[in-house]
Amino acid sequence: MSSEVHIGLVVRGHGRHYVVEREDGTRLNCLTRGKKSEAVVGDRVRWARSSEHEGVIEGLQPRRNLLYRQDEWKTKSFAANLDQLLILVAADPVFSESQLTRALIAADSAGIDARIVLNKTDLPGAAAARQRLEPYRDMGHEVLELSLKAQPQASRDVLQPYLQDRATLVLGPSGTGKSTLINLLIPDAQAQVGEISVALNSGRHTTTTTQWYWLDAARRSALIDSPGFQEFGIRQIGAAELASRMADFRPLLGQCRFANCSHRHEPGCRVLDAVQSGVISASRYRIYDELWQELNSTPHW
Numbered sequence: 001m002s003s004e005v006h007i008g009l010v011v012r013g014h015g016r017h018y019v020v021e022r023e024d025g026t027r028l029n030c031l032t033r034g035k036k037s038e039a040v041v042g043d044r045v046r047w048a049r050s051s052e053h054e055g056v057i058e059g060l061q062p063r064r065n066l067l068y069r070q071d072e073w074k075t076k077s078f079a080a081n082l083d084q085l086l087i088l089v090a091a092d093p094v095f096s097e098s099q100l101t102r103a104l105i106a107a108d109s110a111g112i113d114a115r116i117v118l119n120k121t122d123l124p125g126a127a128a129a130r131q132r133l134e135p136y137r138d139m140g141h142e143v144l145e146l147s148l149k150a151q152p153q154a155s156r157d158v159l160q161p162y163l164q165d166r167a168t169l170v171l172g173p174s175g176t177g178k179s180t181l182i183n184l185l186i187p188d189a190q191a192q193v194g195e196i197s198v199a200l201n202s203g204r205h206t207t208t209t210t211q212w213y214w215l216d217a218a219r220r221s222a223l224i225d226s227p228g229f230q231e232f233g234i235r236q237i238g239a240a241e242l243a244s245r246m247a248d249f250r251p252l253l254g255q256c257r258f259a260n261c262s263h264r265h266e267p268g269c270r271v272l273d274a275v276q277s278g279v280i281s282a283s284r285y286r287i288y289d290e291l292w293q294e295l296n297s298t299p300h301w
């Protein structure tokens with residue numbers, strides 16, 4: 001058996017078991033050595049043939065970027081080497097501005113372009129949703145509008161130029177239309193997942209495992225779905241860094257009276273002035289304050 005080392009792309013992982021795609025598009029099951037399972041979907045890994053498994057992962061290639069998810073107890077990386085984040089919100093159910101902000105902060109911290117996608121613009125709630133997104137447009141975030149169910153073809157046309165030649169992670173809370181979007185763009189998505197679940201023997205976990213889908217036969221454009229995703233991990237950001245990750249706060253930084261201003265109570269704070277004058281919206285400031293406290297009370301790593 002040859003011990004030659006190859007490079008492959010992780011398209012799915014479950015514990016120490018991974019599905020790795022070769023250059024030619026064929027896939028094989030790989031195991032990591034020891035107890036380690038550091039690889040995530042989107043990673044390029046070095047793998048070699050092994051006598052017991054189809055392949056063994058020997059190591060990771062350097063990453064361009066890495067995203068984390070978190071719950072009450074722990075933070076875990078879940079996707080790497082992305083070009084873009086699409087944050088799906090809908091006219092109904094009403095979206096959480098706090099979740100949206102977390103997603104934008106996580107993307108900024110990882111150096112990944114993020115776009116907001118407003119779905120269900122055919123519903124009466126669309127006007128109110130647009131209004132809530134107004135501050136985000138003003139601070140420079142692009143907002144795409146879709147109606148995935150009512151106008152599938154038009155929605156596809158809006159998305160197409162953004163998806164071309166990129167690896168895009170799509171995230172959205174339950175009920176926003178993420179399944180509708182994936183089924184529209186990847187008609188054989190279910191089949192792809194089924195095949196891989198058999199390979200990984202992970203049927204039961206199908207609904208919570210990050211998955212890499214190709215959108216085109218040439219395998220240049222990819223969509224990454226992370227079902228069951230709850231919350232971005234942002235504990236890697238220190239409280240002092242938070243304001244610099246928020247597009248409406250950023251232009252004001254460095255102008256407060258104190259260089260280490262936390263923008264919470266200090267005199268001569270330009271951020272607090274901007275909140276007073278309405279340049280920064282009250283809801284954005286409330287979210288900043290909550291996140292600041294969260295980050296300040298957790299150890300920075």
Ligand SMILES: Nc1nc2c(ncn2[C@@H]2O[C@H](COP(=O)(O)OP(=O)(O)OP(=O)(O)O)[C@@H](O)[C@H]2O)c(=O)[nH]1
Pocket residue numbers: 119120121122123146147148149150151172173174175176177178179180181
């Ligand atoms: N009116 C309207 N309804 C839509 C649109 N897109 C999706 N829906 C509906 O919204 C509901 C939720 O869509 P899904 O695609 O299942 O949403 P999801 O985000 O995957 O939600 P989960 O399956 O709970 O994770 C479904 O009843 C869809 O038919 C749209 O553009 N307009």
Ligand SMILES: [Zn+2]
Pocket residue numbers: 256261262263264266268269270271272
């Ligand atoms: Zn300040």
